[in-house]
Every structure is written in C-alpha cells, then in structure tokens.
C-alpha cells in the first residue's frame with residue numbers, strides 16, 4: 001500500500017517542476033565514469049525490459065540485485081530483480097565499462113539513460129522526507145550548463161517514467177510474494193535472514209530467487225572477492 005501511495009504521488013508530480021530543477025542545476029557529464037562504478041553507486045538495478053535487452057547483448061552480465069527483501073525458513077532469499085554485474089577491480093566497475101567508456105552506450109539501460117536525475121522521496125540529513133532529484137550532486141560532472149528546454153523536458157519525462165516503472169515492478173514483486181508465501185506455507189524469518197547473510201558474507205554459497213517477468217528464477221551465488229589496488 002505504501003508503494004502504491006508513493007506511485008500515486010509520483011504520478012501527480014508535475015514533469016515541469018522536475019524540468020525546472022534540471023534546468024537550474026544544468027548538469028553536464030564530463031565522462032569521469034564514476035557513476036558506472038560500485039564505489040559511487042552500490043548497484044545498477046535493471047527493469048524487466050532491461051533484462052530482456054541485456055540477455056540479447058550478454059546474459060553473463062546479469063546478477064541478482066543485492067539486499068534481498070525476504071528470506072524463508074529454509075534459508076532461501078528473495079529479491080525483486082536483477083542488477084548489472086560488476087568487474088572484480090577495486091572500483092567495482094560496471095561489466096560494460098572499458099577504459100572509462102561504456103561499451104554499449106547506444107543500448108545502455110533505462111537507469112543509465114536518466115542518471116543522475118531521479119524522482120523519489122526519501123529523508124534528507126535532517127530526516128525530512130522530500131523529493132530527491134539528483135544523485136551525487138556536486139560529486140561529479142559540471143554544473144550551470146545551458147541545456148535546450150526540449151532536451152530538459154525529455155529528461156524529466158523519461159525520469160518520471162523510469163521511477164513509475166521501478167515502483168510498478170516493486171509492487172508486482174510484493175503482490176507476487178504475498179501469494180507465493182501463502183500458497184507455499186512460507187513466511188519471512190528475520191533470524192534466518194541474518195544467519196544466511198552472515199554465511200554469505202563469509203563466502204558460503206547461498207540460494208536466491210530473483211523476481212523477473214512475473215516469476216521467480218533460482219540462482220546459487222557466492223560473494224565476490226574484489227581485487228584491491
């Protein structure tokens with residue numbers, strides 16, 4: 001219900017208001033490639049439609065998104081989707097990042113296209129909930145650039161459309177899990193979740209079910225060891 005309310009608020013949010021913020025900030029990408037690394041962004045979450053296009057490019061670049069939402073009494077995790085695989089370098093570079101450039105730039109995914117613009121509500125440092133519109137503000141790129149208004153409006157529309165698709169995917173996942181747990185006689189067990197997470201962090205292989213295109217897919221995964229530079 002909370003997510004549905006959030007989606008309703010998002011749908012009411014005027015695109016023109018986001019466009020004004022984008023115009024005022026005037027962000028310009030300087031190709032530093034920071035945003036394509038795990039150090040800067042924990043993970044790149046993929047919408048179902050991105051998963052389909054990624055499978056056509058390189059299916060090995062898919063991995064279960066981190067921070068699974070649930071764990072049942074048997075120690076099986078459940079997560080709402082896939083994310084982009086990272087390389088095992090010290091920055092955790094995206095699988096498609098090569099010499100600071102995206103290998104699939106013209107086919108990059110929804111979140112890559114709109115980044116760093118976003119439109120979701122979360123608490124600020126004072127705990128006040130407000131719409132967040134930029135990721136990594138003042139930590140990358142250049143600002144105060146003139147951007148044509150038609151480009152700004154397209155960015156604002158695409159950002160709102162992405163956030164709507166993301167919330168819709170999350171809602172579908174929760175609805176699915178409610179039915180799935182009910183039919184299977186399962187429930188989330190936090191103690192098992194914590195124990196399994198500990199095992200995973202210690203290097204044990206675990207089972208995780210990933211929600212994609214309306215069903216769950218099972219994977220066995222082990223935590224990666226990243227090379228330190």
Ligand code: SF4
Nearest residue numbers: 036094096097102112
């Ligand atoms: S797919 Fe390309 S744009 Fe997206 S995170 Fe990876 S390297 Fe960056």
